[in-house]
Amino acid sequence: MNENLEKMGQKDIQERTLSFSIRIVNLCKFLRENGGTGYDLSKQLIRSGTSIGANVEEAQNAESKPDFIHKMTISLKEATRDKLLAQNLIGTPMICSLSQNFGSNPPTGKFKA
Numbered sequence: 001m002n003e004n005l006e007k008m009g010q011k012d013i014q015e016r017t018l019s020f021s022i023r024i025v026n027l028c029k030f031l032r033e034n035g036g037t038g039y040d041l042s043k044q045l046i047r048s049g050t051s052i053g054a055n056v057e058e059a060q061n062a063e064s065k066p067d068f069i070h071k072m073t074i075s076l077k078e079a080t081r082d083k084l085l086a087q088n089l090i091g092t093p094m095i096c097s098l099s100q101n102f103g104s105n106p107p108t109g110k111f112k113a
Helices: 002-034 036-060 065-089 093-101
Strands: none
Touching (some): 002 065, 036 065
């Protein structure tokens, strides 16, 4: 039973990081199309945002428990970087525009990972 829960957790994190990566790619596309500071931030965001899922996938085939922990720790560091980048973007005219384009409420200035 515990093994089944562990496998479900692995699939969940893999699916969530893949979904996050896709959202990051779409956001970066928007930022690049609009130029300016958003273009510069998109370069950092695309690397760190897609790295999370890549490291989670690599961790699933880790050679040892310390290797697994190392790869998952890298994912956590990249997620922390993405949180900071998102906080830098929230409230900017670019993100308010993105929010209006997709019919969402304007961002409040808080970002939850």
